[in-house]
Amino acid sequence: MIDYIQKGGLLMWPILGCSILSIAVFAERLFYLHRASIHVGEFLKGLSNLIRRRNFAEALHESAGTPGPVARVIHAAIIRHDAPRAELRDIVQDAAQLEVPKLERFLAVLATIAFLTPLLGLLGTVAGMIDAFGTIASSGGYATVTELSGGVYKSLLTAAAGLVVATPTFVAYSYLSSRVNTMLHDMERAGIEIVHNS
Incomplete structure:
Protein backbone atom coordinates (compact mmCIF):
# COMPACT_ATOMS: atom_id res chain seq x y z
CA MET A 1 0.00 0.00 0.00
CA ILE A 2 2.86 2.38 0.84
CA ASP A 3 4.25 1.59 -2.61
CA TYR A 4 0.99 2.76 -4.24
CA ILE A 5 0.99 5.93 -2.14
CA GLN A 6 4.57 6.75 -3.13
CA LYS A 7 3.92 6.05 -6.81
CA GLY A 8 0.69 8.07 -6.76
CA GLY A 9 2.46 11.24 -5.68
CA LEU A 10 1.80 13.86 -3.03
CA LEU A 11 -1.98 13.92 -3.49
CA MET A 12 -2.20 10.34 -2.24
CA TRP A 13 -1.42 11.57 1.29
CA PRO A 14 -4.47 13.83 1.67
CA ILE A 15 -6.61 11.07 0.15
CA LEU A 16 -5.20 8.65 2.74
CA GLY A 17 -5.86 11.21 5.49
CA CYS A 18 -9.45 11.56 4.28
CA SER A 19 -9.92 7.79 4.41
CA ILE A 20 -8.66 7.59 8.00
CA LEU A 21 -10.87 10.51 9.04
CA SER A 22 -13.85 8.93 7.28
CA ILE A 23 -13.39 5.62 9.13
CA ALA A 24 -13.01 7.41 12.48
CA VAL A 25 -16.13 9.56 11.97
CA PHE A 26 -18.20 6.59 10.79
CA ALA A 27 -17.16 4.47 13.79
CA GLU A 28 -17.88 7.28 16.27
CA ARG A 29 -21.28 8.08 14.77
CA LEU A 30 -22.25 4.41 14.53
CA PHE A 31 -21.39 3.92 18.21
CA TYR A 32 -23.27 7.08 19.23
CA LEU A 33 -26.40 6.21 17.25
CA HIS A 34 -26.35 2.63 18.50
CA ARG A 35 -26.26 3.83 22.11
CA ALA A 36 -28.98 6.41 21.42
CA SER A 37 -31.43 4.00 19.79
CA ARG A 105 -22.70 15.93 14.33
CA PHE A 106 -19.86 15.18 11.87
CA LEU A 107 -22.22 14.10 9.06
CA ALA A 108 -21.08 17.14 7.07
CA VAL A 109 -17.49 15.88 7.41
CA LEU A 110 -18.45 12.60 5.72
CA ALA A 111 -20.31 14.44 2.95
CA THR A 112 -17.30 16.71 2.39
CA ILE A 113 -14.91 13.74 2.19
CA ALA A 114 -17.24 11.93 -0.23
CA PHE A 115 -17.21 14.94 -2.57
CA LEU A 116 -13.60 16.06 -1.98
CA THR A 117 -11.68 12.83 -2.56
CA PRO A 118 -12.75 12.36 -6.21
CA LEU A 119 -11.66 15.95 -6.83
CA LEU A 120 -8.28 15.21 -5.24
CA GLY A 121 -8.09 12.14 -7.48
CA LEU A 122 -8.93 14.26 -10.50
CA LEU A 123 -6.26 16.77 -9.51
CA GLY A 124 -3.80 13.88 -9.27
CA THR A 125 -4.89 12.75 -12.73
CA VAL A 126 -4.19 16.21 -14.12
CA ALA A 127 -0.80 16.28 -12.35
CA GLY A 128 0.06 12.86 -13.81
CA MET A 129 -0.90 13.97 -17.31
CA ILE A 130 1.19 17.13 -16.90
CA ASP A 131 4.14 14.88 -15.98
CA ALA A 132 3.49 12.71 -19.03
CA PHE A 133 3.30 15.66 -21.41
CA GLY A 134 6.30 17.26 -19.69
CA THR A 135 8.24 14.11 -20.53
CA ILE A 136 7.20 14.44 -24.19
CA ALA A 137 8.18 18.12 -24.25
CA SER A 138 11.57 17.52 -22.63
CA SER A 139 12.45 14.80 -25.14
CA GLY A 140 11.78 17.00 -28.17
CA GLY A 141 8.24 15.81 -28.88
CA TYR A 142 9.10 12.11 -28.83
CA ALA A 143 8.84 9.79 -25.87
CA THR A 144 8.75 6.06 -25.43
CA VAL A 145 5.82 4.26 -23.85
CA THR A 146 8.03 3.54 -20.84
CA GLU A 147 8.74 7.24 -20.35
CA LEU A 148 5.03 8.12 -20.58
CA SER A 149 3.78 5.27 -18.41
CA GLY A 150 5.04 6.82 -15.15
CA GLY A 151 2.82 9.89 -15.49
CA VAL A 152 -0.17 7.89 -16.73
CA TYR A 153 0.25 5.34 -13.90
CA LYS A 154 0.41 8.16 -11.35
CA SER A 155 -2.75 9.76 -12.77
CA LEU A 156 -4.66 6.47 -12.67
CA LEU A 157 -3.57 5.70 -9.10
CA THR A 158 -4.81 9.00 -7.69
CA ALA A 159 -8.10 8.78 -9.58
CA ALA A 160 -8.66 5.22 -8.32
CA ALA A 161 -7.69 6.14 -4.75
CA GLY A 162 -10.09 9.08 -4.74
CA LEU A 163 -12.97 6.87 -5.87
CA VAL A 164 -12.04 4.06 -3.48
CA VAL A 165 -12.32 6.48 -0.54
CA ALA A 166 -15.34 8.43 -1.83
CA THR A 167 -17.62 5.48 -2.57
CA PRO A 168 -17.74 3.83 0.89
CA THR A 169 -17.73 7.26 2.53
CA PHE A 170 -20.83 8.24 0.59
CA VAL A 171 -22.49 4.93 1.49
CA ALA A 172 -21.61 5.53 5.17
CA TYR A 173 -22.99 9.08 4.97
CA SER A 174 -26.25 7.85 3.41
CA TYR A 175 -26.64 5.10 6.01
CA LEU A 176 -25.99 7.42 8.96
CA SER A 177 -28.31 10.09 7.50
CA SER A 178 -31.03 7.46 7.25
CA ARG A 179 -30.51 6.47 10.89
CA VAL A 180 -30.62 10.14 11.96
CA ASN A 181 -33.84 10.73 9.98
CA THR A 182 -35.42 7.71 11.68
CA MET A 183 -34.49 9.11 15.09
CA LEU A 184 -35.85 12.54 14.18
CA HIS A 185 -39.11 10.88 13.13
CA ASP A 186 -39.17 8.96 16.43
CA MET A 187 -38.64 12.19 18.37
Whole structure:
Protein backbone atom coordinates (compact mmCIF):
# COMPACT_ATOMS: atom_id res chain seq x y z
CA MET A 1 0.00 0.00 0.00
CA ILE A 2 2.86 2.38 0.84
CA ASP A 3 4.25 1.59 -2.61
CA TYR A 4 0.99 2.76 -4.24
CA ILE A 5 0.99 5.93 -2.14
CA GLN A 6 4.57 6.75 -3.13
CA LYS A 7 3.92 6.05 -6.81
CA GLY A 8 0.69 8.07 -6.76
CA GLY A 9 2.46 11.24 -5.68
CA LEU A 10 1.80 13.86 -3.03
CA LEU A 11 -1.98 13.92 -3.49
CA MET A 12 -2.20 10.34 -2.24
CA TRP A 13 -1.42 11.57 1.29
CA PRO A 14 -4.47 13.83 1.67
CA ILE A 15 -6.61 11.07 0.15
CA LEU A 16 -5.20 8.65 2.74
CA GLY A 17 -5.86 11.21 5.49
CA CYS A 18 -9.45 11.56 4.28
CA SER A 19 -9.92 7.79 4.41
CA ILE A 20 -8.66 7.59 8.00
CA LEU A 21 -10.87 10.51 9.04
CA SER A 22 -13.85 8.93 7.28
CA ILE A 23 -13.39 5.62 9.13
CA ALA A 24 -13.01 7.41 12.48
CA VAL A 25 -16.13 9.56 11.97
CA PHE A 26 -18.20 6.59 10.79
CA ALA A 27 -17.16 4.47 13.79
CA GLU A 28 -17.88 7.28 16.27
CA ARG A 29 -21.28 8.08 14.77
CA LEU A 30 -22.25 4.41 14.53
CA PHE A 31 -21.39 3.92 18.21
CA TYR A 32 -23.27 7.08 19.23
CA LEU A 33 -26.40 6.21 17.25
CA HIS A 34 -26.35 2.63 18.50
CA ARG A 35 -26.26 3.83 22.11
CA ALA A 36 -28.98 6.41 21.42
CA SER A 37 -31.43 4.00 19.79
CA ILE A 38 -34.29 2.50 21.80
CA HIS A 39 -37.47 0.61 20.99
CA VAL A 40 -39.68 3.71 20.83
CA GLY A 41 -43.02 1.89 20.70
CA GLU A 42 -42.45 -0.03 23.93
CA PHE A 43 -40.94 3.01 25.64
CA LEU A 44 -43.92 5.21 24.76
CA LYS A 45 -46.41 2.51 25.73
CA GLY A 46 -44.86 2.20 29.19
CA LEU A 47 -44.72 5.96 29.73
CA SER A 48 -48.28 6.46 28.46
CA ASN A 49 -49.53 4.01 31.08
CA LEU A 50 -47.66 5.87 33.83
CA ILE A 51 -48.91 9.27 32.63
CA ARG A 52 -52.52 8.05 32.42
CA ARG A 53 -52.24 6.93 36.04
CA ARG A 54 -50.73 10.40 36.83
CA ASN A 55 -47.58 8.71 38.11
CA PHE A 56 -45.28 11.46 36.87
CA ALA A 57 -42.47 10.68 39.33
CA GLU A 58 -42.09 7.16 37.94
CA ALA A 59 -42.40 8.49 34.35
CA LEU A 60 -39.62 11.01 35.09
CA HIS A 61 -37.46 8.24 36.53
CA GLU A 62 -38.04 6.04 33.45
CA SER A 63 -37.29 8.81 30.96
CA ALA A 64 -34.19 9.96 32.87
CA GLY A 65 -32.83 6.40 32.97
CA THR A 66 -33.34 5.75 29.27
CA PRO A 67 -30.56 6.82 26.89
CA GLY A 68 -31.03 8.74 23.67
CA PRO A 69 -32.69 11.83 22.22
CA VAL A 70 -36.25 10.48 22.32
CA ALA A 71 -36.03 9.91 26.07
CA ARG A 72 -34.54 13.39 26.63
CA VAL A 73 -37.36 15.04 24.68
CA ILE A 74 -39.95 13.09 26.67
CA HIS A 75 -38.16 13.94 29.91
CA ALA A 76 -38.34 17.67 29.11
CA ALA A 77 -42.10 17.35 28.55
CA ILE A 78 -42.77 15.31 31.70
CA ILE A 79 -40.92 17.83 33.88
CA ARG A 80 -43.46 20.46 32.75
CA HIS A 81 -46.46 18.10 32.54
CA ASP A 82 -48.73 20.66 34.22
CA ALA A 83 -48.12 23.29 31.51
CA PRO A 84 -50.89 24.11 29.00
CA ARG A 85 -50.85 21.93 25.88
CA ALA A 86 -49.62 24.76 23.59
CA GLU A 87 -46.72 25.50 25.93
CA LEU A 88 -45.96 21.79 26.25
CA ARG A 89 -45.80 21.55 22.45
CA ASP A 90 -43.22 24.38 22.44
CA ILE A 91 -41.21 22.65 25.17
CA VAL A 92 -41.11 19.44 23.12
CA GLN A 93 -40.08 21.33 19.97
CA ASP A 94 -37.32 23.19 21.82
CA ALA A 95 -36.00 19.97 23.36
CA ALA A 96 -36.03 18.26 19.96
CA GLN A 97 -34.18 21.19 18.38
CA LEU A 98 -31.41 20.77 20.96
CA GLU A 99 -31.04 17.11 19.96
CA VAL A 100 -30.75 17.68 16.20
CA PRO A 101 -27.13 19.00 16.22
CA LYS A 102 -26.05 16.08 18.42
CA LEU A 103 -27.54 13.60 15.95
CA GLU A 104 -26.15 15.34 12.84
CA ARG A 105 -22.70 15.93 14.33
CA PHE A 106 -19.86 15.18 11.87
CA LEU A 107 -22.22 14.10 9.06
CA ALA A 108 -21.08 17.14 7.07
CA VAL A 109 -17.49 15.88 7.41
CA LEU A 110 -18.45 12.60 5.72
CA ALA A 111 -20.31 14.44 2.95
CA THR A 112 -17.30 16.71 2.39
CA ILE A 113 -14.91 13.74 2.19
CA ALA A 114 -17.24 11.93 -0.23
CA PHE A 115 -17.21 14.94 -2.57
CA LEU A 116 -13.60 16.06 -1.98
CA THR A 117 -11.68 12.83 -2.56
CA PRO A 118 -12.75 12.36 -6.21
CA LEU A 119 -11.66 15.95 -6.83
CA LEU A 120 -8.28 15.21 -5.24
CA GLY A 121 -8.09 12.14 -7.48
CA LEU A 122 -8.93 14.26 -10.50
CA LEU A 123 -6.26 16.77 -9.51
CA GLY A 124 -3.80 13.88 -9.27
CA THR A 125 -4.89 12.75 -12.73
CA VAL A 126 -4.19 16.21 -14.12
CA ALA A 127 -0.80 16.28 -12.35
CA GLY A 128 0.06 12.86 -13.81
CA MET A 129 -0.90 13.97 -17.31
CA ILE A 130 1.19 17.13 -16.90
CA ASP A 131 4.14 14.88 -15.98
CA ALA A 132 3.49 12.71 -19.03
CA PHE A 133 3.30 15.66 -21.41
CA GLY A 134 6.30 17.26 -19.69
CA THR A 135 8.24 14.11 -20.53
CA ILE A 136 7.20 14.44 -24.19
CA ALA A 137 8.18 18.12 -24.25
CA SER A 138 11.57 17.52 -22.63
CA SER A 139 12.45 14.80 -25.14
CA GLY A 140 11.78 17.00 -28.17
CA GLY A 141 8.24 15.81 -28.88
CA TYR A 142 9.10 12.11 -28.83
CA ALA A 143 8.84 9.79 -25.87
CA THR A 144 8.75 6.06 -25.43
CA VAL A 145 5.82 4.26 -23.85
CA THR A 146 8.03 3.54 -20.84
CA GLU A 147 8.74 7.24 -20.35
CA LEU A 148 5.03 8.12 -20.58
CA SER A 149 3.78 5.27 -18.41
CA GLY A 150 5.04 6.82 -15.15
CA GLY A 151 2.82 9.89 -15.49
CA VAL A 152 -0.17 7.89 -16.73
CA TYR A 153 0.25 5.34 -13.90
CA LYS A 154 0.41 8.16 -11.35
CA SER A 155 -2.75 9.76 -12.77
CA LEU A 156 -4.66 6.47 -12.67
CA LEU A 157 -3.57 5.70 -9.10
CA THR A 158 -4.81 9.00 -7.69
CA ALA A 159 -8.10 8.78 -9.58
CA ALA A 160 -8.66 5.22 -8.32
CA ALA A 161 -7.69 6.14 -4.75
CA GLY A 162 -10.09 9.08 -4.74
CA LEU A 163 -12.97 6.87 -5.87
CA VAL A 164 -12.04 4.06 -3.48
CA VAL A 165 -12.32 6.48 -0.54
CA ALA A 166 -15.34 8.43 -1.83
CA THR A 167 -17.62 5.48 -2.57
CA PRO A 168 -17.74 3.83 0.89
CA THR A 169 -17.73 7.26 2.53
CA PHE A 170 -20.83 8.24 0.59
CA VAL A 171 -22.49 4.93 1.49
CA ALA A 172 -21.61 5.53 5.17
CA TYR A 173 -22.99 9.08 4.97
CA SER A 174 -26.25 7.85 3.41
CA TYR A 175 -26.64 5.10 6.01
CA LEU A 176 -25.99 7.42 8.96
CA SER A 177 -28.31 10.09 7.50
CA SER A 178 -31.03 7.46 7.25
CA ARG A 179 -30.51 6.47 10.89
CA VAL A 180 -30.62 10.14 11.96
CA ASN A 181 -33.84 10.73 9.98
CA THR A 182 -35.42 7.71 11.68
CA MET A 183 -34.49 9.11 15.09
CA LEU A 184 -35.85 12.54 14.18
CA HIS A 185 -39.11 10.88 13.13
CA ASP A 186 -39.17 8.96 16.43
CA MET A 187 -38.64 12.19 18.37
CA GLU A 188 -41.49 13.86 16.52
CA ARG A 189 -43.77 10.87 17.10
CA ALA A 190 -42.85 10.73 20.79
CA GLY A 191 -43.40 14.47 21.19
CA ILE A 192 -46.86 14.34 19.61
CA GLU A 193 -47.83 11.37 21.75
CA ILE A 194 -46.60 12.88 25.02
CA VAL A 195 -48.35 16.20 24.34
CA HIS A 196 -51.56 14.34 23.49
CA ASN A 197 -51.41 12.15 26.63
CA SER A 198 -50.50 14.91 29.09
